[in-house]
Amino acid sequence: MNYDAIVIGAGNGGLISALRLQKMGKKVLLLDAFNMPGGVATSFVRGRFEFEVSLHELCQYGTKENKGTVKKLFEQLGVDDKIEMVPLNETFHVLTLDDKLEYTFPIGINEFTTKMEEYVPKCRESIEKLFKLCEECEEALKYLEEHKEIDEKELKEKYPNFLVVSSYSVDKVFKALKIPKKAQEILASYWVYLGSPMSELSFVHYMMMVYSYIKNQPAIPRGRSHEISLVLLEEFEKLGGNYKFLSPVTEIIVSDNKAKGVVVNNEQKYYAKVVISNISPNVTYGKLIKQSELPKRAKQLVNARTLGARGVCVYLGLNKSVEELGLKNYSYFIYHTLNSDKEFERMKHLKGDNLVGVVLNNALNDASSKGTTILYLTSLMFSDVFDEVVTKENYFDLKNALAENMIEIFEQATGKNIRDAIEEIEIATPLTFAHYTNHPDGVIYGYMAKKLDNLLPRMMNMQNEDYIKGLFFAGGFGPRLSGYSSTYLSGDMAAKKALNYLKEEEK
Amino acid sequence: MKVGLNSNLDMLKFKNLAKEREKAIDSSFIDPIKYEYKVNKLVEVFHPKKIRVVVDKIKQETIDTKTFILKSKDKEELPPFKAGQYIVLDVKLNQVVYKRPYSISSSIKDTTKYEITIKRVRNGLISNYMLNEVKEGMEFIIHGPFGEFNYQPLRDKENILALVGGSGITPIMSMARSIKDKALDCNLTILYGEKSEKELIFKKELDELNKNCDQISVNYVLSEEESNIYETGLIDKSLIMKYDIGAYSYFVCGPTMFYHHLNNIFKELDIPNKYIRHDFYKNEEPMLKHEEHYLTVITDDKEIKIPCYEDETLMEAMEKNGIEAPQKCLIGVCGFCRSKLINGKVKTDVDYVRVSDKNHNYIHPCVSYPLSDVTIKLCK
Ligand SMILES: Cc1cc2nc3c(=O)[nH]c(=O)nc-3n(C[C@H](O)[C@H](O)[C@H](O)COP(=O)(O)OP(=O)(O)OC[C@H]3O[C@@H](n4cnc5c(N)ncnc54)[C@H](O)[C@@H]3O)c2cc1C
Numbered sequence: 001m002n003y004d005a006i007v008i009g010a011g012n013g014g015l016i017s018a019l020r021l022q023k024m025g026k027k028v029l030l031l032d033a034f035n036m037p038g039g040v041a042t043s044f045v046r047g048r049f050e051f052e053v054s055l056h057e058l059c060q061y062g063t064k065e066n067k068g069t070v071k072k073l074f075e076q077l078g079v080d081d082k083i084e085m086v087p088l089n090e091t092f093h094v095l096t097l098d099d100k101l102e103y104t105f106p107i108g109i110n111e112f113t114t115k116m117e118e119y120v121p122k123c124r125e126s127i128e129k130l131f132k133l134c135e136e137c138e139e140a141l142k143y144l145e146e147h148k149e150i151d152e153k154e155l156k157e158k159y160p161n162f163l164v165v166s167s168y169s170v171d172k173v174f175k176a177l178k179i180p181k182k183a184q185e186i187l188a189s190y191w192v193y194l195g196s197p198m199s200e201l202s203f204v205h206y207m208m209m210v211y212s213y214i215k216n217q218p219a220i221p222r223g224r225s226h227e228i229s230l231v232l233l234e235e236f237e238k239l240g241g242n243y244k245f246l247s248p249v250t251e252i253i254v255s256d257n258k259a260k261g262v263v264v265n266n267e268q269k270y271y272a273k274v275v276i277s278n279i280s281p282n283v284t285y286g287k288l289i290k291q292s293e294l295p296k297r298a299k300q301l302v303n304a305r306t307l308g309a310r311g312v313c314v315y316l317g318l319n320k321s322v323e324e325l326g327l328k329n330y331s332y333f334i335y336h337t338l339n340s341d342k343e344f345e346r347m348k349h350l351k352g353d354n355l356v357g358v359v360l361n362n363a364l365n366d367a368s369s370k371g372t373t374i375l376y377l378t379s380l381m382f383s384d385v386f387d388e389v390v391t392k393e394n395y396f397d398l399k400n401a402l403a404e405n406m407i408e409i410f411e412q413a414t415g416k417n418i419r420d421a422i423e424e425i426e427i428a429t430p431l432t433f434a435h436y437t438n439h440p441d442g443v444i445y446g447y448m449a450k451k452l453d454n455l456l457p458r459m460m461n462m463q464n465e466d467y468i469k470g471l472f473f474a475g476g477f478g479p480r481l482s483g484y485s486s487t488y489l490s491g492d493m494a495a496k497k498a499l500n501y502l503k504e505e506e507k
Numbered sequence: 508m509k510v511g512l513n514s515n516l517d518m519l520k521f522k523n524l525a526k527e528r529e530k531a532i533d534s535s536f537i538d539p540i541k542y543e544y545k546v547n548k549l550v551e552v553f554h555p556k557k558i559r560v561v562v563d564k565i566k567q568e569t570i571d572t573k574t575f576i577l578k579s580k581d582k583e584e585l586p587p588f589k590a591g592q593y594i595v596l597d598v599k600l601n602q603v604v605y606k607r608p609y610s611i612s613s614s615i616k617d618t619t620k621y622e623i624t625i626k627r628v629r630n631g632l633i634s635n636y637m638l639n640e641v642k643e644g645m646e647f648i649i650h651g652p653f654g655e656f657n658y659q660p661l662r663d664k665e666n667i668l669a670l671v672g673g674s675g676i677t678p679i680m681s682m683a684r685s686i687k688d689k690a691l692d693c694n695l696t697i698l699y700g701e702k703s704e705k706e707l708i709f710k711k712e713l714d715e716l717n718k719n720c721d722q723i724s725v726n727y728v729l730s731e732e733e734s735n736i737y738e739t740g741l742i743d744k745s746l747i748m749k750y751d752i753g754a755y756s757y758f759v760c761g762p763t764m765f766y767h768h769l770n771n772i773f774k775e776l777d778i779p780n781k782y783i784r785h786d787f788y789k790n791e792e793p794m795l796k797h798e799e800h801y802l803t804v805i806t807d808d809k810e811i812k813i814p815c816y817e818d819e820t821l822m823e824a825m826e827k828n829g830i831e832a833p834q835k836c837l838i839g840v841c842g843f844c845r846s847k848l849i850n851g852k853v854k855t856d857v858d859y860v861r862v863s864d865k866n867h868n869y870i871h872p873c874v875s876y877p878l879s880d881v882t883i884k885l886c887k
Pocket of ligand 1: 008009010011012013014031032033034037038039040041053054055056057058059247248249250278279311313378436437438439444445474475476477481482483484485487
């Protein structure tokens with residue numbers, strides 16, 4: 001069978017790539033090893049609860065009046081009105097275990113700034129400056145994305161401050177802006193979402209996420225992320241797209257440095273001019289392509305990078321209402337301290353004791369039946385320490401021990417009893433994520449965002465890193481890094497690259 | 508605006524980001540690319556795609572029941588499992604691959620073998636084949652282990668009251684054996700309902716466990732036989748009330764009817780969901796008396812039209828007609844058979860379908876009965 005494009009993996013990146021290409025009139029085949037769309041953007045049912053696998057908040061969605069890039073993308077693809085999105089009313093809520101601090105922030109730049117001034121008097125000026133800078137960075141990034149050839153003079157004239165901060169880490173810029181120490185630490189609360197500490201994370205990258213959470217209201221779909229994945233797939237199908245599930249790609253056919261097609265399940269061959277990979281370059285290059293066909297630089301790129309966060313998730317169905325439990329917030333960022341560098345080191349160990357809790361019913365009041373609550377606890381690890389500890393023999397006990405520790409930490413930080421209300425519990429570890437995504441070491445955040453693997457250097461080199469003609473990457477390992485909005489946008493970028501390539505091939 | 512960083516080098520530094528990145532790539536090593544970690548290798552151990560097994564031994568348990576001891580054909584050991592989990596057995600009969608879930612009845616301590624125990628179902632195609640035709644040395648493909656019918660200390664009471672109907676004893680037997688082997692730590696009281704004494708499976712071993720293992724106690728409840736030693740009648744409200752309500756988690760395992768019967772009792776006794784776990788199975792073959800409809804199945808770019816009766820599930824109809832659909836649990840819980848209902852009406856009384864799947868007309872064919880002609884699309 002011949003296609004214009006084959007997409008490997010129906011995760012967020014793959015779904016958007018496939019839909020965009022199909023919408024542009026191309027003949028697309030979407031393949032996934034699993035029997036559902038979405039990758040980790042999915043849900044599962046236990047007893048009377050439907051659990052979200054991964055989404056806490058969808059960044060860059062926004063509202064009708066204040067549309068974020070993801071909402072605009074969904075509108076372009078004709079799916080926005082088919083998904084019911086529910087806006088979230090707080091940005092973050094952080095608690096510390098060591099000195100029992102607690103901060104909660106509202107949505108909106110002004111509201112956020114006012115709240116920060118309440119917590120940290122006299123910080124207003126620096127925070128306002130910070131958000132101004134963010135606004136400039138946002139425009140600069142848009143400019144960079146829209147212009148293939150950069151006019152240095154124009155860039156310098158229009159976005160001088162962006163250029164100043166573009167190569168610095170978050171902590172350096174915060175200091176330069178003279179943001180009070182305490183406010184700096186509070187602002188850093190979101191760091192786990194990107195999985196690197198303030199000294200490693202690029203300012204532009206980190207603050208673009210934080211700024212977007214504060215400015216464009218984040219949201220979640222009513223039917224869990226599965227609703228989005230399902231709608232994307234159905235739209236793709238409606239436009240004539242072909243998909244096959246339970247169809248793991250076992251080889252990408254490459255010859256003369258060009259992608260030619262794929263082999264599914266070691267037997268069935270499908271041909272296409274373009275292949276988009278929604279999976280890791282490690283597996284794409286290391287396993288799916290004949291090593292003799294692989295440019296040396298492709299291998300070097302993979303080996304130059306560090307895998308990002310691994311995670312343990314505990315999904316809890318509780319038989320009490322949020323009122324009975326005394327849980328008022330949607331999100332609970334729980335750390336020992338607010339020093340991200342210290343906490344990052346701590347989280348190289350198995351029981352890092354830091355976690356993010358999400359109380360789904362505080363965003364969707366009908367998330368589960370009356371008198372019950374859905375609570376997720378997620379704890380990240382920044383090394384392959386899980387590998388060192390896990391064995392065939394201890395795995396089940398290890399899983400429970402990790403979950404028990406996380407439940408205790410949550411109880412300790414909030415002072416609430418969770419344990420006695422557990423009606424359903426499911427625990428996911430790096431092994432679980434490795435099982436469902438096939439990603440190396442079961443990482444959930446792609447590559448680590450550090451130094452030269454931060455957003456800007458990735459984006460700036462994006463055009464130079466397609467080492468095999470006709471093979472493009474979408475998803476969490478891609479140029480925009482991991483996260484829902486990033487993977488959706490990277491899926492679209494990959495599709496656009498593919499369209500250009502197809503056009504040139506036709507000539 | 509003044510940021511307060513050294514701005515002289517800004518353009519250079521910015522442009523250098525790309526160059527520096529290139530340099531870092533240049534200086535990185537070439538071979539090998541690491542794509543597989545220990546965790547990825549363990550995935551193969553815990554979740555192999557399929558397992559080839561040999562029937563190592565067959566034990567006659569009762570007139571109507573046999574235990575099949577399965578060993579891996581290729582490896583020393585089978586995947587680790589939790590007591591209460593099941594495997595899916597592929598049985599090829601007349602060119603059709605039938606898939607049937609069977610609970611593992613052996614202890615979790617010994618993963619060199621899985622034991623599955625199969626009772627004859629009247630007119631049951633697969634159970635009769637297994638009991639009549641299968642001999643030691645024969646080979647099968649199995650999948651799994653799967654299932655959430657397990658003791659979970661973070662959730663359950665440490666005292667389990669197992670309410671068992673008929674061959675529902677198999678997963679509970681795995682729990683009991685694992686407790687005896689000190690591989691599982693909880694207290695297990697079993698109420699084992701069966702028609703008559705001679706139909707009780709594992710009776711000798713259960714009697715021994717009852718006598719010798721402090722953590723296990725076993726009581727039989729015979730429904731079609733008078734007895735001076737054992738309880739008689741059905742497992743009912745008064746019997747359950749003999750055990751201190753509030754001290755137990757209830758593990759129910761038996762045929763669908765049995766499960767519904769107990770659910771009503773739990774409601775009357777106001778026992779919270781949290782303390783009720785269940786595993787159930789369908790124990791009758793359809794009668795095929797009712798109205799005939801047509802089922803159109805869209806799969807692999809083909810449309811296949813087959814007859815489907817009102818009292819058989821869509822899955823049963825597909826299976827009989829040799830259409831291979833994804834399936835695992837056959838009781839609507841695992842969702843593996845999730846398919847899109849394109850048109851027609853179906854009836855189902857088990858509801859584990861995701862909210863948005865429901866809104867988009869997805870169903871679980873293994874528990875869906877046709878009420879009209881029906882068209883579905885398989886997700887594969
Ligand atoms: C617990 C958790 C919480 C998270 N929270 C948030 C959050 O709140 N906000 C946010 O923005 N992001 C969050 N993320 C990150 C976000 O979920 C991911 O970045 C994003 O979903 C990844 O999408 P992807 O396109 O990379 O595809 P993936 O989801 O990684 O999917 C890859 C797909 O490829 C398939 N596949 C693999 N190998 C093959 C093969 N050989 N052949 C065919 N198919 C194959 C897999 O089956 C899978 O479907 C979270 C992630 C996790 C795990």
